[in-house]
Amino acid sequence: MSIPVVTAVTGAPWESALVAGLEAAPNGLTLVRRCIDLPDLLAVAASGLARAVLLSAEQRRLDRELLDRLAASGVAVVVLHAQGDDAAVARVERLGLRHTCSADAPLDVLADTVAGAVSDLLAAPVGVTQSRTAAPAPAYDRADPPPHPGGPERVPGRLVAVWGPAGSPGRTSLAVGIAAELAHRRVPTVLGDVDVYGGTVASMLGLLDEAPGLAAAVRLSNNANLDLRALAGLAPEAAAGLRVLTGISRADRWPELRPAALEHVWALCRELAAVTVLDCAFCLEQDEELSFDTAAPRRNGATLLTLERADTVIAVGAADPIGVARLVRGLEALREVLPAVSPRVVLNRVRPGPVGPRPHQELAAALERYAGVRDVAFVPDDRAAFDVALRTGRTLAEAAPGSAARQALERLAAELVGRPAPRRRRRVLARAGR
Numbered sequence: 001m002s003i004p005v006v007t008a009v010t011g012a013p014w015e016s017a018l019v020a021g022l023e024a025a026p027n028g029l030t031l032v033r034r035c036i037d038l039p040d041l042l043a044v045a046a047s048g049l050a051r052a053v054l055l056s057a058e059q060r061r062l063d064r065e066l067l068d069r070l071a072a073s074g075v076a077v078v079v080l081h082a083q084g085d086d087a088a089v090a091r092v093e094r095l096g097l098r099h100t101c102s103a104d105a106p107l108d109v110l111a112d113t114v115a116g117a118v119s120d121l122l123a124a125p126v127g128v129t130q131s132r133t134a135a136p137a138p139a140y141d142r143a144d145p146p147p148h149p150g151g152p153e154r155v156p157g158r159l160v161a162v163w164g165p166a167g168s169p170g171r172t173s174l175a176v177g178i179a180a181e182l183a184h185r186r187v188p189t190v191l192g193d194v195d196v197y198g199g200t201v202a203s204m205l206g207l208l209d210e211a212p213g214l215a216a217a218v219r220l221s222n223n224a225n226l227d228l229r230a231l232a233g234l235a236p237e238a239a240a241g242l243r244v245l246t247g248i249s250r251a252d253r254w255p256e257l258r259p260a261a262l263e264h265v266w267a268l269c270r271e272l273a274a275v276t277v278l279d280c281a282f283c284l285e286q287d288e289e290l291s292f293d294t295a296a297p298r299r300n301g302a303t304l305l306t307l308e309r310a311d312t313v314i315a316v317g318a319a320d321p322i323g324v325a326r327l328v329r330g331l332e333a334l335r336e337v338l339p340a341v342s343p344r345v346v347l348n349r350v351r352p353g354p355v356g357p358r359p360h361q362e363l364a365a366a367l368e369r370y371a372g373v374r375d376v377a378f379v380p381d382d383r384a385a386f387d388v389a390l391r392t393g394r395t396l397a398e399a400a401p402g403s404a405a406r407q408a409l410e411r412l413a414a415e416l417v418g419r420p421a422p423r424r425r426r427r428v429l430a431r432a433g434r
């Protein structure tokens with residue numbers, strides 16, 4: 001069966017030869033339209049007229065976002081380049097595209113390439129986030145022990161998403177705390193702020209919140225200009241072994257965190273560090289259900305993509321009746337949107353006040369009854385420790401090392417990497433009888 005294709009090669013010197021060739025000897029391709037610009041191409045793609053597009057490598061707006069939108073419309077992409085233009089091929093490959101063809105290749109070669117692109121697109125899994133074109137994430141078995149990059153057989157690092165419902169249950173505090181504890185254990189760690197409603201990781205750590213950080217990484221990735229070195233430059237070390245990718249300080253900057261490019265940034269983070277801890281926003285609503293324009297940017301796309309790609313999702317709830325009710329509803333929503341995700345549930349700010357004299361038992365029983373959660377971790381309410389940390393822009397490990405909250409974070413970090421904490425000096429001193 002002939003594959004309906006469109007071209008988007010306006011201005012390329014080989015355009016007329018290509019079109020004349022396709023019209024004279026289609027070789028299994030039917031040229032249904034010559035698109036004059038990208039809006040034209042996107043409209044045709046959305047109409048379902050074409051199965052594939054022949055795109056010029058010289059197209060200046062050939063970026064991850066465009067590829068993502070074409071993939072979402074079910075249109076495969078083949079990039080045509082001038083013969084011997086290795087730079088164009090390399091750029092296209094950095095965008096995660098495998099189907100390229102020299103513009104002067106025989107038409108049967110082009111037809112084979114198009115057929116390959118179409119069957120790859122059909123075989124690609126489609127997640128809740130529509131991205132099908134970003135560089136593939138390295139294979140990583142969730143059950144594997146945590147990797148340690150740097151050796152000759154580098155194992156991709158792990159992604160840990162810290163999420164929780166509305167009501168400020170302590171997502172950022174836990175993400176920062178867990179990342180700091182991992183670094184303290186000498187596990188190379190990246191802490192990323194992907195809160196699309198306004199990130200606070202930078203201010204919590206006393207960093208400049210106008211630093212380019214994640215938004216810059218996404219921008220570079222969208223244009224195929226992000227590599228490991230550039231990512232490392234955008235994620236400076238805030239403490240030994242702890243790199244920080246700061247987020248968007250203003251909520252209205254959310255369109256800068258484009259899911260298509262974010263996927264590539266996360267894949268690179270897996271190369272940069274053994275563990276990447278990501279502070280996510282609360283909202284899981286799939287905006288396209290609210291609008292008919294499925295290709296419109298989606299505010300929660302970054303959150304959904306991150307939760308979908310994470311190896312571990314930590315779901316944080318506040319340890320009071322309202323916080324638990326919100327967490328129960330949040331877990332339900334998470335199950336609906338991402339049924340494969342099985343989160344590690346953590347209740348934060350545990351104290352007897354709002355739930356009674358035996359808060360751990362009461363809270364565990366409520367979560368089992370209403371959400372079927374059998375295993376809950378607890379972080380105590382420790383206002384004094386967090387106040388010192390906030391006042392000094394430091395982590396609990398630095399500002400309140402002996403605090404109860406810090407010990408709970410240490411346990412969560414240990415769970416993630418399965419390594420005991422480095423021995424505390426206090427214990428050494430105690431053994432020495434001092």
Ligand SMILES: Nc1ncnc2c1ncn2[C@@H]1O[C@H](COP(=O)(O)OP(=O)(O)OP(=O)(O)O)[C@@H](O)[C@H]1O
Pocket residue numbers: 164167168169170171172173174195200348349350379380381382383386387390405
């Ligand atoms: N275990 C704790 N004990 C005492 N205070 C805590 C604890 N955890 C977090 N807090 C405090 O609760 C407040 C909210 O925490 P945080 O900013 O981490 O929440 P969040 O869920 O990220 O909120 P947002 O919705 O703003 O992103 C902060 O003042 C923080 O210091």
Ligand SMILES: [Mg+2]
Pocket residue numbers: 171172173195200279
């Ligand atoms: Mg937060």
